[in-house]
Amino acid sequence: MAAETKKPPALRTPRQALNKKPGSRTGDLARKISSSSVLWLLVVVYGFPTLWFVMSSFKPAGELFSYPLTFFPSRFTLDGYAEAWTKFDFAGYFVNTLIVAVGATLLTVVASAAAGYALAKYQSWWLKIFAVCIIATTMLPGETILAPLFVVVRDLGLYNNLAGVIVPAVITATGTFMFRQFFVTVPNDLLEAARIDGSGEVSTFIRIMLPLAKPIIMTLAIFSFQWRWNDYLWPLIILNDPNEFTLQIGVASIIGAQNINWSVLLGASVMSMIPLVAIYLIFQKYVMSADMNAGLKD
């Protein structure tokens, strides 16, 4: 199809067109079938584990381990979900995770947009050093300074506090450079014009530049929300009180038990996935169109 629209027929002699088309048509069809088959096979491979997991979550507890296993539950039930909601403090963990994810996302977007803007539109030697420092944070991830980072956060009085999970996670090289890359493409004339109109630097950033960066804001917001929603190690270190647990710690605590209660585990796991899947389905275009390379190549 693409070949037909792209190559204007006028440029070809009729004979060439006749010679070429039938052959490429059948070749195209064979390729379409083989490529699509591979694609669909991979869809099954990638989709099946989750599908099996979700189907299992609707099975009655007694049926989970009874051979022969069946794909469909003999009777659809929400018992596992109900049990996860009551026995396991799902609502509490959910709220904690939401606080962490939303709080960190708001701070991350604001901090990254401002820093990315500074790196794109101002030039000085200390900004260049700052850029290198930000890049270094990808190379020196939190895992390599786990113990001392814990000591610092504890000494700041943030141990067992959701803020202790949020604040150290705000700084991100990916986010900062996504914004830098975007603001570089915004013409400097716009900034100059605003200056001539007497607009202050900060007000220009907030009134003119931030609205322009809406797609980047959305993309980073989704990424940041996913990072924090799914984070495990750092919350585990900082949060010790079960009332402050996030969902990932909660789910992991079920696995850590001597006898895993699979019925609760399945229900809690599926419920914990719902918010991100919903966000993704609504804002898909901001994720899929994200030119992530831009942020990472620098």
Place this chain on the structure above:
Amino acid sequence: MVDTAVAQPRKRRKLNSYVGAPLLFIIVNLTLFCLFFVWPAVIGLGYSFTSYTGIGDAPFVGGDNYARLMDDPAFWAALWRSVIYTATVVPLSVVAALGTAYLLVSPYTKGKGFARVIFFLPWLISPIIAGVIWRWLFGENFGLVNFIITELGFDAVPWQSNADLSLMVVIIAAVWGSTAFNMLLFVAALKNVPVSYYEAADLDGAGAWQKFRSITLPAIAPTTFIVVLLSTLHAMKEYSLIVAVNAGGPGTANNLIVQYIYQTGFRKAQIGYASAASFVLLLILMIIALIQMLANRRKES
């Protein structure tokens, strides 16, 4: 940075005269960077020469921690397991990501919209849940995989109690989980390969594989480099996934390096010793990054 400097040499001087505004814009990130990167790195280096336990004094012990580390079989075992894990996951994940990305931009495939959502789903699922999903499939006495194997007349496979098979399940889960993000990077790169290259190759009668090898692969090389680098760094510090699949078991056979650091630092409260282990990990990550950058540079020139 380069392009603005070249294109507008006049404005550059003007932009340079601002100090207050850019400083204000970076102040949040700058503060956090100093507080949560520089400061921990500095005191961490200090702790690595002490026997600090998290409370009280931090008695100076010189290079003892590092010397002990070199003699600690558990540390070497964890490091070696991490290396095996990384060396397996990264190539598989890169191939899977490139393959799915290629099919998603190919003009020959049908049903791309749905396929994209399914391929992307694992990215939305946390490592903990992903681990649970695969643990459920590979359960020794209850998993679907062993059910099918026994139905076919074979013996149940010890996916949890055999150390190597157990690591294999983690590797499968990791490849499944890491495909989506890398795929996103590859899709962007593949879309940027000029169509005219392929059209020219078509005229020369090049086959699909030939076109892929001599046009696509060189054109996306910078992205491949980034993907390999990020995946390697990520795999070397894997923790959550393995906790969910088998908690580094059976026993401690599959403890990876970050798990080792977590255990010594937080379960045994040996902050000083864990800091030393962290610095060794940091050094390894820096060496990996450096080697890959050098390899990339040589390939380019």
